[in-house]
Every structure is written in C-alpha cells, then in structure tokens.
Amino acid sequence: MNQAWELPRPAVTASEANMIARDLFGVEGHVIELGSQQDRNFLIDDDHGGRWLLKVSNSAFSEAVVDAQNAIMRRLHEHGLNAPQPVQTVDGGYKAPVELRDGRHFARLLTWVEGRPLIERSHLSERTLQSIGELVGDVSLALVGFAHPGLNRSIQWDLRRAGEVIFGLLGFVRDHSRRTTVEKATLRSLQAVNPVADKLPVQTVHGDLTDDNIVIDDEGRVSGIIDFGDAAESWRIGELVIACSFVLHHDPSRPLAILPLIAAFDRKIGLTEEEIGVIWPLLVLRGAALVVNGLQQVSIDPENDYARNALEREWVVFATASHHDADVMTAAIRAAIRADSAPLEGWRDAVPFIQDVREIQEVVLGYDSRTLENGEWLGDAELVETAQLEAASQKGLAVTRFAEPRLTRAGVPGPEEPVNVPLFVDVASSSPIDLIAPVSGRVAADGWAITLTAGDLALVIEGEPRWMIHHGKVEAGQRIATFDGRIKVWYVTADRAEAPQQLPRFVRSSEAPGWRSVFLDPAELLTPSGEHREVDPSAELERRGRAYAPLQGHYYLRPPQIERGWREYLIDTNGRHYLDMVNNVTALGHGHPRLAAAVADQWRMLNTNSRFHYRSVAEFSERLLETVPAPLDTVLLVNSGTEAVDLALRLARAHTGREDVACVSESYHGWSVAADAVSTSVSDNPLAEQTRPSWVHVLEAPNAYRGRYRGAGAGMHYARDAVRQIEAWSAEGTPIGAFIAEPRHGNAGAIEVPDGYLLKVYAAIRADGGLCIADEVQVGYGRQGDVFWGFEQHPGVVPDIITVAKAMGNGHPLGAVITRSEIAQSLAAQGTFFSSAGGSTLSAKLGTTVLDIIRDEGLQENAGAMGQRLLEGFARLSERHSLIGAAHGRGLYLGLELVRDRITLEPATAETRALCDRLLQLGVIVQPTGDRQNVLKIKPPLCVSTASIDHFLDALDTALSDAI
Incomplete structure (x- = not known):
C-alpha cells in the first residue's frame, strides 16, 4: 500500500462548513454536502438567493496546489469557458487555512456553476459527445503554455504513473479473478504505451473532465466545468482519454460511441500519430486506475458513499476497455479521424487458392440483394444462407462478399447494433473443392481448420476435409486438401491465425473498420474480388447536398442511409432494421410483394x-x-x-x-x-x-x-x-x-x-x-x-x-x-x-x-387494434414518466405530447428532439411535429405487428428514462 495515495476526506460536517463560510467569507445559509472522492464540497444557498460552493481541500494538497487550481480557473474564465471562480475571503485572499480534527486544510469559496452534472443523464447523444470533445479541446488549448509551481506534483490520477499506481494498489482488488484480469490488462497496455511515452506531448491538464465534473443546462447542452482538484502537468492525450473513459459506463455495449468525442477533440488539437496509438491502451489503464483507487478509497474511508457508489461503474469502464482488442479499436479510431489510413496489404503474386472453377457466382446477402425477397432473410440465418449458396453453386463457385453487413444476421429492430459483418467469405460448390496453396508457406491443421502461414499473413480454411495432402512446408500451387462442398475462408494476420478456432466470425459495422486492419478479403485470392464496397452515409449526404437542394431537408443530424424496407421496417446500408413509426405514406408497409x-x-x-x-x-x-x-x-x-x-x-x-x-x-x-x-x-x-x-x-x-x-x-x-x-x-x-x-x-x-x-x-x-x-x-x-x-x-x-x-x-x-x-x-x-x-x-x-x-389484409381493423395497444401503453408509461403530457389521436394516427410541466404545459421541445435521437439508436424512427416541436408523430404502416408495437413501447420507456 502506498500511503502517499491514502487521501481520506477532511473531517468536517455541514454545520461546521457553514461556520467556515460565515467566518472566512461572510456567507451563510442552507448547506448540503456534495460528493467527492478526496475533498469535502458543500453547496451553500444563502439568504439572498445566491449559491456558492465551499471546498475544503484534502490536507495532502499544499498551498501551492490550491493556488494553481485557482489560477487555472481564472485562466479558463479568461478564455471564455464557464468555470467556477474563487471568491475573496474577508481578509482579501482567495483561500484560508482551517484547523480541523484531522489536521490543517485550505478552504475556498467558489462561485456556483449553474446546471446539473452530466452523470445524471444516463444516455449521451452524439451531439452531446461531440460538444464534450469540443469542450475538452478548448480546455487543452486554453492551458497550452500555462505553468505553475503547484502543478509539479505526483498524483494517482496522472496517467504517466498509471502502472505504478495500479500495481501499488492492486492488493485492494480482493476478488482473485478480477485482480488477475486487471494485472494482465495493465501489463499489456503498458507494453503499448511505454515505447512512445517520451513522444507524447505534455502540458497542464484539468485531469478530471468526467461526467461528474461536466455540467449541462436544462436543454442538455454542455454548459460548464467544475472540480479542479486533479489539475497537474501530464500528457495532453490524458485529458481526452479521461473524458472518453466515462462514456464507456454510459454505453458499454457501444465502445466506439467515443468516436464523435475524439473527432471533435482532434479537430481542435490535431492529434499526433503517437497519441492516436495510445488512446485505447490508456483507456484500459484509466479504467484499471479507477478500480484500484476506488477500492482503496472505500477501504480507508468506509463512510464515503460517493466513492462506494462509483465502484461498479468504474469496473464497467475497465471491463469494457479491456474486453476489446486494443489494436482493432485503435485502427477504428484512426479510420474515423484519418482518411489516409494505410490499408493492410496482402500477399503479392499469389495464385488462386481454388482453380478448377467454371465461373464465380457472387452471393449477395446485404441490403442490395435481389435474391433475398419478401423478408425471407428474417428466418433462420444458417438455413437461408445455405439455400442461397446452394442455388448459386449450381452455376459455378459460389462466393459471399467479405465484410458485407448481412441481412440474414441483422434481425428485427432492436436496441443494439447488429453483429452482422463477416470477416470471412463462404465458398460453396456442387462438387468437391480442391484447396491450392496461393503462396509458399507452412500448413497446419487444428480440427476442422487448416491454416497456411506465409510471412505476416495466413489463410484459414474451415470445413469438412475429405483428405489432407500436405502438412508443414508447401509450395505455391500445390494442393493442400480437398473439401466437401462448402468452406469458410479467413485471410488474416499470422498472429491472429495462431488460434484459428477463436477467429471472430461476425462483428458490428461500427467496429468493422478496426477489424479490417488485421483481416483481408479472401476473394482477392480468387478472380474477381467479391469484396463488399462499403457505403459511406456521410459522403452520400454531402453528395446529396451538392446536387439536391438542401432546403429539401432530411431527418437527423447524421441519418442512417436507408436503402430498403420490409413491412414496418426500414433497412440501412449496414443491414440494420429500424421500426418505422412515422411513415404514413406507405400504408401497406414497405416492399409489399x-x-x-x-x-x-x-x-x-x-x-x-x-x-x-x-x-x-x-x-x-x-x-x-x-x-x-x-x-x-x-x-x-x-x-x-x-x-x-x-x-x-x-x-x-x-x-x-x-x-x-x-x-x-x-x-x-x-x-x-x-x-x-x-x-x-x-x-x-x-x-x-x-x-x-x-x-x-x-x-x-x-x-x-x-x-x-x-x-x-x-x-x-x-x-x-x-x-x-x-x-x-x-x-x-x-x-x-x-x-x-x-x-x-x-x-x-x-x-x-x-x-x-x-x-x-x-x-x-x-x-x-x-x-x-x-x-x-x-x-x-x-x-x-x-x-x-x-x-x-x-x-x-x-x-x-x-x-x-x-x-x-x-x-x-x-x-x-x-x-x-x-x-x-x-x-x-x-x-x-x-x-x-x-x-x-x-x-x-x-x-x-x-x-x-x-x-x-384487414389493415384498417389492424390500425384500430394496434392503436388501442399503443394508447394503453402510453397510459402506463405516463404513470412513470412525467414528461408525457397527453396522448392524442386514434388508430395509427397518434401524437404523444411531451411537456415539462403538466399544469403549465410548457413544451418539452429539446427533450423531444433528444428522445427522437435516442430512439434512433434503439432502432426506432420517429420524429417531432407541431409548432412547438414537442409532439411525437406516431403513424406507422398499417401492417405494424403486436411485436413491433411492444418494441416501440419498450424503446420509448428506455428513452424516456435515460435520454432526458
């Protein structure tokens, strides 16, 4: 245990805080203690309507440290950022020493930053994340060149000391399995960070721009920052990583939700290649540091409910970061902010690994498939894909597209992005398949998987081999094995192929750019390439704006590119199905045969x-x-x-x-x-x-x-x-x-x-x-x-x-x-x-x-029944969500009016827009209407099913709970 990092909070009560504020700053009133890991913070509402923050700093923080924090607050204020400002004492200073039961501390009175902590909002929209990235960038820019003697200190939140802190406090992780996980992840991350540590820019940082310390206004906009207790000199990239870390506990199923934040910061700062390369490893180290520090704090300060309540979400941050492949996540980040990312290069002068073919038949399983009809892709994925491959194989060698988001794996609308992008290709033939070595290399077999390794790349084939001809060294053009009818083929970096049974099959579209850094298209080793040509909705939106007058608007800030539909579903180019709750034009539903x-x-x-x-x-x-x-x-x-x-x-x-x-x-x-x-x-x-x-x-x-x-x-x-x-x-x-x-x-x-x-x-x-x-x-x-x-x-x-x-x-x-x-x-x-x-x-x-x-099809009758189901659902939701003012309409022409107050009927305009954005993420398309833009217009195709109605009500319940 490192005693230098033992920082129990000052021993001061709310009544004592009121006396300190009165005696030292001339302010007194109603006092409420606020949460803090290591200091004591108190909100004071005085008798004149003023609000103040009394901060009693930990005794470990010297006078120079406190002065440095005050100076940073003034600096940010000068740069137009909304930060608290130190208030003068009755003696004319900006801090005052106080003697408490546990020693000497410094007390300060700070102006109150209006708003509520971002942590109170469980879901963070893309707009919010983008504005956070801009804020973090503005803070970094404001602190460039800022120096103060009080910033040269060793604190446990400085990511430059993450390894030292984590291993020093690892014993507080009592669970053996968790401790082992933290240890291994820390070692792995340090191996990635240490070689470039000296190349990472260093400057003054706030050091704790988290959802506890970022304030939002009533409209949900980022409006200010608070708590400068962790300000120090550190890596610039640490400011960004710390801001990214809290996003992971808000949305652990979508780790790349941080991309808008990173991109906004990069536009302000201009990240170096070394900084981009360490973002994910540092996220893991930040998560591990949160875990060990939190457990230590609870151990030495058992009554610290703030620290205790944070333990589980701190574990979620670490677990989410450490669960994902750092190389893949880094590649995804780089692809999102650098258009010139270098692609992985394949074998040169390779021969086709299947040569005796009549004709290659491309099997399309994505949104643009013309052989998948009438919603049949919503059936059993394996059966549907097999049928498509068998039909194509009667005409030649059937080959699926690499990295094509498959409709067959997308499923009906749901709250999560589907895992439907294949990192392999399926190959099928009506006759046995002879596997030919495309290059010279070494062949190994592991169960039903055969791996050919040559240099830094490998070809992995999974199937039922009739016989194996070669083991060990093989020359280009030699036959390796013969398979019955159908195989799966991966073309991957050699290190990934060492455990062929663990190769991922399908990933999310948002993560696919990262995986493409270590997986290649196997069809490149056939002729022609069957690689799926990825669609860039943002580029298509820009193209639309150039030729199609922008006054012909579109839904959403960054809309999905919708290219297909079926019944009450709209389908984007990633194959994701959205529930269409707004399209009264297509009364029968989409794609009616x-x-x-x-x-x-x-x-x-x-x-x-x-x-x-x-x-x-x-x-x-x-x-x-x-x-x-x-x-x-x-x-x-x-x-x-x-x-x-x-x-x-x-x-x-x-x-x-x-x-x-x-x-x-x-x-x-x-x-x-x-x-x-x-x-x-x-x-x-x-x-x-x-x-x-x-x-x-x-x-x-x-x-x-x-x-x-x-x-x-x-x-x-x-x-x-x-x-x-x-x-x-x-x-x-x-x-x-x-x-x-x-x-x-x-x-x-x-x-x-x-x-x-x-x-x-x-x-x-x-x-x-x-x-x-x-x-x-x-x-x-x-x-x-x-x-x-x-x-x-x-x-x-x-x-x-x-x-x-x-x-x-x-x-x-x-x-x-x-x-x-x-x-x-x-x-x-x-x-x-x-x-x-x-x-x-x-x-x-x-x-x-x-x-x-x-x-x-009885669609008018269905409209009546489904409309009644919706109205009953709205009535139930209104008992739990005060934002619902009234449900208007009948049948499948409904409007859900949202208000901030059911008496005054103040329109909840900003909340309605946030709700629509959140529902899109949950797989539902709905839009606001009315002159106040506070009514959800609900008018789906008349064929909408009971299951879809229930999904909408569940999604609405979730969105009302966490988007507002």
Whole structure:
C-alpha cells in the first residue's frame, strides 16, 4: 500500500462548513454536502438567493496546489469557458487555512456553476459527445503554455504513473479473478504505451473532465466545468482519454460511441500519430486506475458513499476497455479521424487458392440483394444462407462478399447494433473443392481448420476435409486438401491465425473498420474480388447536398442511409432494421410483394395518361366513390396531396365565385402557392404569418388540450367563436368561399377536433354560400381504425370536397379530389383539367391494388387494434414518466405530447428532439411535429405487428428514462 495515495476526506460536517463560510467569507445559509472522492464540497444557498460552493481541500494538497487550481480557473474564465471562480475571503485572499480534527486544510469559496452534472443523464447523444470533445479541446488549448509551481506534483490520477499506481494498489482488488484480469490488462497496455511515452506531448491538464465534473443546462447542452482538484502537468492525450473513459459506463455495449468525442477533440488539437496509438491502451489503464483507487478509497474511508457508489461503474469502464482488442479499436479510431489510413496489404503474386472453377457466382446477402425477397432473410440465418449458396453453386463457385453487413444476421429492430459483418467469405460448390496453396508457406491443421502461414499473413480454411495432402512446408500451387462442398475462408494476420478456432466470425459495422486492419478479403485470392464496397452515409449526404437542394431537408443530424424496407421496417446500408413509426405514406408497409407484382405487370403492359381510354381509371374512381357518402360522386386524380389541395381550392373558387378561404391555425396543407397560403404552421413555414395573402382568413385552432378552451364542451365554445368570426367576415364584405381543415389536426400532433366543432362551422360556411373541404391527406384511408375517413368520426359531417393522397399510392405519387359533379363541372369554363400521371394506367392500377390489400389484409381493423395497444401503453408509461403530457389521436394516427410541466404545459421541445435521437439508436424512427416541436408523430404502416408495437413501447420507456 502506498500511503502517499491514502487521501481520506477532511473531517468536517455541514454545520461546521457553514461556520467556515460565515467566518472566512461572510456567507451563510442552507448547506448540503456534495460528493467527492478526496475533498469535502458543500453547496451553500444563502439568504439572498445566491449559491456558492465551499471546498475544503484534502490536507495532502499544499498551498501551492490550491493556488494553481485557482489560477487555472481564472485562466479558463479568461478564455471564455464557464468555470467556477474563487471568491475573496474577508481578509482579501482567495483561500484560508482551517484547523480541523484531522489536521490543517485550505478552504475556498467558489462561485456556483449553474446546471446539473452530466452523470445524471444516463444516455449521451452524439451531439452531446461531440460538444464534450469540443469542450475538452478548448480546455487543452486554453492551458497550452500555462505553468505553475503547484502543478509539479505526483498524483494517482496522472496517467504517466498509471502502472505504478495500479500495481501499488492492486492488493485492494480482493476478488482473485478480477485482480488477475486487471494485472494482465495493465501489463499489456503498458507494453503499448511505454515505447512512445517520451513522444507524447505534455502540458497542464484539468485531469478530471468526467461526467461528474461536466455540467449541462436544462436543454442538455454542455454548459460548464467544475472540480479542479486533479489539475497537474501530464500528457495532453490524458485529458481526452479521461473524458472518453466515462462514456464507456454510459454505453458499454457501444465502445466506439467515443468516436464523435475524439473527432471533435482532434479537430481542435490535431492529434499526433503517437497519441492516436495510445488512446485505447490508456483507456484500459484509466479504467484499471479507477478500480484500484476506488477500492482503496472505500477501504480507508468506509463512510464515503460517493466513492462506494462509483465502484461498479468504474469496473464497467475497465471491463469494457479491456474486453476489446486494443489494436482493432485503435485502427477504428484512426479510420474515423484519418482518411489516409494505410490499408493492410496482402500477399503479392499469389495464385488462386481454388482453380478448377467454371465461373464465380457472387452471393449477395446485404441490403442490395435481389435474391433475398419478401423478408425471407428474417428466418433462420444458417438455413437461408445455405439455400442461397446452394442455388448459386449450381452455376459455378459460389462466393459471399467479405465484410458485407448481412441481412440474414441483422434481425428485427432492436436496441443494439447488429453483429452482422463477416470477416470471412463462404465458398460453396456442387462438387468437391480442391484447396491450392496461393503462396509458399507452412500448413497446419487444428480440427476442422487448416491454416497456411506465409510471412505476416495466413489463410484459414474451415470445413469438412475429405483428405489432407500436405502438412508443414508447401509450395505455391500445390494442393493442400480437398473439401466437401462448402468452406469458410479467413485471410488474416499470422498472429491472429495462431488460434484459428477463436477467429471472430461476425462483428458490428461500427467496429468493422478496426477489424479490417488485421483481416483481408479472401476473394482477392480468387478472380474477381467479391469484396463488399462499403457505403459511406456521410459522403452520400454531402453528395446529396451538392446536387439536391438542401432546403429539401432530411431527418437527423447524421441519418442512417436507408436503402430498403420490409413491412414496418426500414433497412440501412449496414443491414440494420429500424421500426418505422412515422411513415404514413406507405400504408401497406414497405416492399409489399402483391403491390410490386401489380406494378411490374402494368409497366410491362402499358403506362400512359388518362386522355387515352382504358379501364383502370374508371375502376379506381368507382372504388374510391364506394368509400364516401352518396352526395360525393366525382373523382379527379392528381399526383400529390399538395396538388389535391390546390385543385380543391380552385374548384371552390370556380363554384362559389369567391376568393376568400378560411382555415385554422397550426395546420399544414401543402407547398404550392395556394396550398402554402392556407398552411398556418410556423414549424413548416416560419414566415407563414408575414407572407399570408389577404384572401386567407385564420380561425383559432380548436385545441381542447392546450388551447383557450379545454376539456369537455370545448368544441361548442370554439365553434361559437368561429361562427361569429365567419359572420363578421361576411359582414365586412369578404364572405368565405371555402373552409379547409383536417378532421383531425395531423400536423399539430393528431390533435382531436372536439365534438360539435365541424358540424357547426360547416353549417355556418354553407349558410353563407361557401364550400367545406376536408383535408384527408394524412388522417384518412383507414388509418384511424374505426373509420375510413376522418370526417366520419364527426356525426352528421359530410364535406363538399375531400382531398387525399399519401396512402393512396403507398409511396407512389398519387392523389385525388373527391367531390360532387356540379362542383367539378364549375371548372369547365376554365378549360379541361389534366394531370399527366394522376390518372395514368400505372397509378390507377396501383391505387386499386392498394384498396384491395387494405380490405383483404384487414389493415384498417389492424390500425384500430394496434392503436388501442399503443394508447394503453402510453397510459402506463405516463404513470412513470412525467414528461408525457397527453396522448392524442386514434388508430395509427397518434401524437404523444411531451411537456415539462403538466399544469403549465410548457413544451418539452429539446427533450423531444433528444428522445427522437435516442430512439434512433434503439432502432426506432420517429420524429417531432407541431409548432412547438414537442409532439411525437406516431403513424406507422398499417401492417405494424403486436411485436413491433411492444418494441416501440419498450424503446420509448428506455428513452424516456435515460435520454432526458
């Protein structure tokens, strides 16, 4: 035991701390002790609303050390960083000695840094990690060239002394297995660090930029740093490593979650190659130091609950870092921040290791596979892969792609990144496979694995050998063995091949760049290479921004690249399946085979416009009219919801001769000039109020949850006000020609239009000669479960015009206006109406097929049942999570409104965005909506299953618990 590292906290109580603050600094008030490993910290709320931190330093810290800490705080403040500042004593100094029962200590009063410690947030988003990296970089930059005599000290947290500290305190690890693990990991890490130790830049560091000492504000943004007790001169890279270390206990299943932090720090500082090379070994040493120091502290200070409560998470930090291959993790880090990382080079002048082949058949098992159909990849992976290989092997030598994320190994949406990237290739043949030595080397057998080693590389083949021909030395081109039908092949560095049975098979996509530093593509030793060409979503996003106008936005800061779908799943280029909880466009789900077959068949036959005479346009129009009340008898087909709204407004103007239109606030109807004019949502158009033309008149949104009138009876109050306003407009000489509204306020968050409102408003509009338009683009088409159209939930309400799109085409551009024939005929004086693709043979056939599938598969009924399951789940979650204010909607058109206070209804806007980001990590795609951006819009494909609903509720529970 090293007594120099025995640092029990000062013996001082809260009442004594209050007296110290009063006598030395003139401050007193309510005192609360805060946690600390070695000092004593007290929060003091004085009688004037001020907040202060009284810090009584450990007696081991000299006056020079305390002065150095004060100087660093001032230095960071001068560089614009939010750090506590020392307060003068009554005698004019910035510290004061105090004699306590256990000796002499220094007391300081520091300004309070507002916010809460980052450790209170269990999940750290990519945005948060990036901002932490920037903060750590800013601290390092601010301390460049800073020197002070009090910084030249030996402390147990200095990573330069990690080996000395760990072995000095190793005896405190009482568990033999854990102690052995710590010892071995420490030795291994020191072997990596020691050779470059003298090349690592040294400077003043904070030394403890952890989640205990980084402060965030109410929005979750990094806002300040505290606790300078470990400031010293040390390796610059140690500042980064210490910040990375705490991330590992927040998310141990994703060790490379630290990459955004490292990249942000690197952009500020510019890491050297030596620093990059020691990040992971130093992470292991940091974890080991946490373990031994924590156990020692609890041993000498048994009442230190702060230290005791940290023990398990400190073990998680060490265990996570030491469990992963340091070389692989280092390569992954280097690949993430250095675009010019040198690839591993393979054997030169190698001959193919299989030569007697007719033709190589590439077997694609990734997102772009055309032989995996209709979700069959979700079955038993081995059976599906075997079937694919056997089918291909009938035509030649079947070879899978190296490092291709396999759909077969991805599984359904889940909270973890799938382990689905193969570090080998499968090879299959309808006849025996003769294995040829590609280069001269040595052959060894270990069970079913045969290894050929030559230089620094090896080829490992796993299969059922019919016979083994060569052991030991072999020449290039010689036959080594013959296998029955199928083998797995690794091409790897020789040191990894020493234990062929332990070679990894599948890894995560995030870790694959690291593993590629020691694994090569075996198909390079065949012709042609079957290597999977990795997709870079970031590069593709930049490409999109160059050619595709950025105002056509995208979800998420760093969105996954979605290239495939199946039912309620969206699939990215890494094969990961996400639960699609936001896509009301694809009502049937993604990749529906019946719809795909109908579309393909029609394309082969004909696709032309509706000025030609064909059956499908009439058939589809008749099917639409079967869903609406009798007064509505005419269909006009268009390409989108925006076009449908635009046409509806034009029809109303032609029929009534009036220009003026009434709409409700917080609504969205489209992007064309007319549709945008009647769209009042500022979340879609921040300039909606300033750019609104004079012919548009806005009624207050009838929101019975947060509007002027609330609860039962709100609809009649809103209707009364609306009718008075409509009558006033008419009296002013601007009678309303059309009133447009959704039967449920979809864009506002599936907000209910309260009972009685539409009936009264429709009556007032019609009494004054106007028409009523129901915008069903989002809320109609069976999505609400118990009704096919949204207006049907309002007894007695029948619109004059219905606009519809989205679900009609299941992603194909298809919309419609359904109205009465006399209204449609009113437009005849302005010429005929025509939409090139709106009523095309393909669009019409597709539209009819969608209606058939909704009926035949009971999707409207499923929407009702799954919607009820969601609402029941939301009710349960609201009992545990106060952030849930209300659940709006019905069926599969729902909105979950999040508030900071259920009384004031303060919108939880930042929390909603954080929740969406966290849900993406958990395998769920959902987005905010509404003018306050505090409502989760929940509108999945109508085919969504019970299992998917339950997964969403579980993920939401997790996200509400740890993302806020």
